[in-house]
Each structure stands twice: as structure tokens, then as C-alpha cells.
Amino acid sequence: MIGSSALSLGCVAIFLGAAFLSGCGHAGPPSVGECVAALENEDFHVKLGALEILYRYGPEAAGAADRVTLLLSSSDPTLAAAAAEVLGAMGPAAAPVAIPALKVALSDPRQSPIFGPVWACAAEAIGRMGPAGVATLLPLLESQEPEIVRAAAYGLHFAGPAGAEAVPALIRVLEKNDPFTRREAIFALQGIGPAAKDAVPALITMLHCDDFHTQYWACRALAAMGPEAQPAVPVLIVLTREGVTSVRRNAAAALGCIGPGIGAEGLAALQAALFDPTEAVREQAVIALGRLGSFAAEAVPTLQAVVRERKIQCRALAAVALWKITGNPEFPIQVIREEIYLPENQLQAITCLAELGPPRGTRPP
Structure with missing residues (x-):
């Protein structure tokens, strides 16, 4: 995806959009109008370069939403996905024009090699469109089509705290325990953050799931809720010892994000995790202790030993933790x-x- 893909379209445009970028006749970036005109070009690379620049304009390019929306039906999934990302960057100002077409694109299963599934790009775009986006996605959580429920939940992640009104419906999705939709529902709750605190009991249930992917996503959602997730501490402590690697690592991270409310037992669990057999878990325990600040003062000797004995590959992480704890x-x-x-x-x-x-x-x- 333009904004979040490991392969940023910012790099792609340098190569694929070169013809457009060099053909505008001036040194500065092309204007919104020039970008819109370039969308009529038959060259795929020119269109992609124009979309990248429109993405960078963000809300300033909202006047071009109608033209960008037409590309959602492109025969090329990369152009369709890129168009969705651009509409999301335009934000609420593009909602009246873009949402109807984006809603249709939620059913588009095509995969872009650059941006991923078209449906996911469309869902993200709707989620970024403020109250109108939330109002569009919320009723879709009750759909009988799992693909639509999944897309709606995914999009709500990007609504942030504005998606709080969807929390009851997201809890109902979790209660169905459908492997196809539960992870996206958890992802939505992660994006909503502390405003989704009513979902903590449901997320604790997900920590007991047999699927470790569901477990670590639940850890991430609880981490995003910070102190509001304190009721999950006993289960998270257990998971720092008994989960698979990704679960242990994310459970440790969640304890750090919850803060001093983890108590002495939580602090002890993080100190024990410093000696986990897996590097990634040890690193996350170090980071979590740093987040706790002065509350983790009793861990200072252990962290110093981690540095001296090189218990983690990059000792700078432990140094950061020590700095945050001691000042x-x-x-x-x-x-x-x-x-x-x-x-x-x-x-x-x-x-x-x-x-x-x-x-x-x-x-x-």
C-alpha cells in the first residue's frame, strides 16, 4: 500500500513514473491538475507516478476524487489498489464521491504485487474517511458474507478512536470465533485503542485461542489499550512463559504498554523473559522494561548484566531501557x-x- 507497504510507491514512482515526472516541463512537482491529466495517459507507469504524487498531496487533492475513483474499476489491480490508497489519503473531503465506489471494491479479491489485496486498500481508504467511513463500515459487520465482515473490520482499524461506536459489533464478531474474521476484528480493536476498553474481556478470551496468530494479535490489541488492559495481566504473564515465540514476544510487549498496573508479578515476568531462549523475546522484554520507567528500577542490575554478557545482539536496546529507567x-x-x-x-x-x-x-x- 502506498502509505504502509514495504515497497513504497515513493520508490516505485522514481522508476515507473519517470516519463511523467520528467515531462511536465518544470522543476517542481506536478500540480494536481497535471496529475489528473496524466491519469488519462495510456502508459501504466505514468498513471502510477501521477497517483503517487496525488497521494502526497493528500486532502489538497480531494477535488480530484471523482477522477481517481474511476480507476477503482481499472483492469489492472495495482492501479485499482493505488487509487484506493490515494482516496484514503484525501480523507473525509473525498468521502461523498469515493465511498460508494470503495464500498463496491470491498468485494474485489484481486491482488496487487505492490499494494496487496484491492479489498484491503479499499477498506483502509473508507476507514480513513472519518465519521462517514465509520458509518459505512459499521453495518457491514453484521453481513452474512465473511469476506465483507473481514473487510469492514480491517477498515475500522484505520478509523482510530473514531471507530469506538463499532466496538459492540466487533465484540459480537469475536464471540462467533470465526477463524476467517476474528483476526481482523482484533486488528480493528487495536486501531481503536483505549476507546475499545469494553472489548478487553473478549480479547482475554482470544488469548486462550488454539491459533497462535489470534493469540499474538490479541496481545497487540491489548498493548494498544495501555492501562485499560490491566485485567489481562495474569494471562499475559503466563503467555510470556508458555506461548510460542511470537506470542511470548507480544505478551511481553503488552505488559510494557500496560504500565505499572502489571504489578510485581508482571515485572518479574519481564525480568524472567530477559533469559528467554529466543533473541526476539529477550529484546522485547528489554523494550518493555524501558517503557515502565522508574517502576522497573529493580530490573536495573539484570539489565546491566544483559549488557555486559551480551544477552541480546544489540546492546543499545538495553542501554535505552536503562536510560529510561534511571535517567x-x-x-x-x-x-x-x-x-x-x-x-x-x-x-x-x-x-x-x-x-x-x-x-x-x-x-x-
């Missing part, structure tokens, strides 16, 4: 500076410094 930059900066000179850890170490910024008025060297 003392000296030891963490020393560790991060060492990690920066290791090619395999360099990028992550630099990212850690950028995340921290100057602590308590101290600027890292």
Missing part, C-alpha cells in the same frame, strides 16, 4: 557508542540515540 545517561551512552561501531548494530544504535534525545538536559556526544 542516568553515562553508562547507556558508553554502550551505544560502542554499538555504533559494529556494522550489524549500527542502524539500531543510531535509532536508539534518536529515540532518546537529550535526557534531563544532557545532550549525547
Whole structure:
């Protein structure tokens, strides 16, 4: 997808949209009008480049929604998916024109090699269109067609807190426990965040699911709810020990996001996870302890041991956690500076410094 795909259309446009970008006759980016005109070009690459630029214009390009909407019915799934992404970037201003056609596209099973399923791009676009988008997706959760329920739930993730009115319907989807729709319902609740707190009991039930994918998505949704997910702490503690790798990792992350409400037992579980046999779990436990700040003070000696004994590949993560817990930059900066000179850890170490910024008025060297 234009906004979230690992293969960003920003890169694609450089190569595929070169003819359009170089043919506008001026140094700056093409105007919205020039982009709209380029959509009439028969060259696929030119159209894709024009859509990329319209995406970057976002709401400023809403006047072009009618023309972009026509591409939803393109015979090429990449153009259809890209058009949906552009309409989503335009936001609520495009809703009156775009939503009817996007609603039809929710049933489009075609797959774009760049942006993924057309239906998912259309659902995301509707979800980004504010109250009108929520009003469109909400009744679709009651559909008898699982594909439509899945699409509606997926789209509601992108509505954020504005999708709170859909929480009761999403809980009903979870109660059906349909493998085809439950993960998208959980994804929707994750996007809604703390406003979906009434779904915590249903998500706790999903933590007991036999499908580990459902389990770790439930962990992610609970993490997004922060302190509101405190009732899930006992089950999350168990999952840091007994789940598969992805479940243990996401359970640890959820405990960190819930905060001090995890209590002494939750803190102990995270410290134990520092010695998990899997690197990814150990890393997430480190990050979670950092999120807890001073509440995790008793974990400082253990984190220091993790750094000294290189229990995780990139010690900069543990340095960040120590900095967040203690506020003392000296030891963490020393560790991060060492990690920066290791090619395999360099990028992550630099990212850690950028995340921290100057602590308590101290600027890292």
C-alpha cells in the first residue's frame, strides 16, 4: 500500500513514473491538475507516478476524487489498489464521491504485487474517511458474507478512536470465533485503542485461542489499550512463559504498554523473559522494561548484566531501557557508542540515540 507497504510507491514512482515526472516541463512537482491529466495517459507507469504524487498531496487533492475513483474499476489491480490508497489519503473531503465506489471494491479479491489485496486498500481508504467511513463500515459487520465482515473490520482499524461506536459489533464478531474474521476484528480493536476498553474481556478470551496468530494479535490489541488492559495481566504473564515465540514476544510487549498496573508479578515476568531462549523475546522484554520507567528500577542490575554478557545482539536496546529507567545517561551512552561501531548494530544504535534525545538536559556526544 502506498502509505504502509514495504515497497513504497515513493520508490516505485522514481522508476515507473519517470516519463511523467520528467515531462511536465518544470522543476517542481506536478500540480494536481497535471496529475489528473496524466491519469488519462495510456502508459501504466505514468498513471502510477501521477497517483503517487496525488497521494502526497493528500486532502489538497480531494477535488480530484471523482477522477481517481474511476480507476477503482481499472483492469489492472495495482492501479485499482493505488487509487484506493490515494482516496484514503484525501480523507473525509473525498468521502461523498469515493465511498460508494470503495464500498463496491470491498468485494474485489484481486491482488496487487505492490499494494496487496484491492479489498484491503479499499477498506483502509473508507476507514480513513472519518465519521462517514465509520458509518459505512459499521453495518457491514453484521453481513452474512465473511469476506465483507473481514473487510469492514480491517477498515475500522484505520478509523482510530473514531471507530469506538463499532466496538459492540466487533465484540459480537469475536464471540462467533470465526477463524476467517476474528483476526481482523482484533486488528480493528487495536486501531481503536483505549476507546475499545469494553472489548478487553473478549480479547482475554482470544488469548486462550488454539491459533497462535489470534493469540499474538490479541496481545497487540491489548498493548494498544495501555492501562485499560490491566485485567489481562495474569494471562499475559503466563503467555510470556508458555506461548510460542511470537506470542511470548507480544505478551511481553503488552505488559510494557500496560504500565505499572502489571504489578510485581508482571515485572518479574519481564525480568524472567530477559533469559528467554529466543533473541526476539529477550529484546522485547528489554523494550518493555524501558517503557515502565522508574517502576522497573529493580530490573536495573539484570539489565546491566544483559549488557555486559551480551544477552541480546544489540546492546543499545538495553542501554535505552536503562536510560529510561534511571535517567542516568553515562553508562547507556558508553554502550551505544560502542554499538555504533559494529556494522550489524549500527542502524539500531543510531535509532536508539534518536529515540532518546537529550535526557534531563544532557545532550549525547
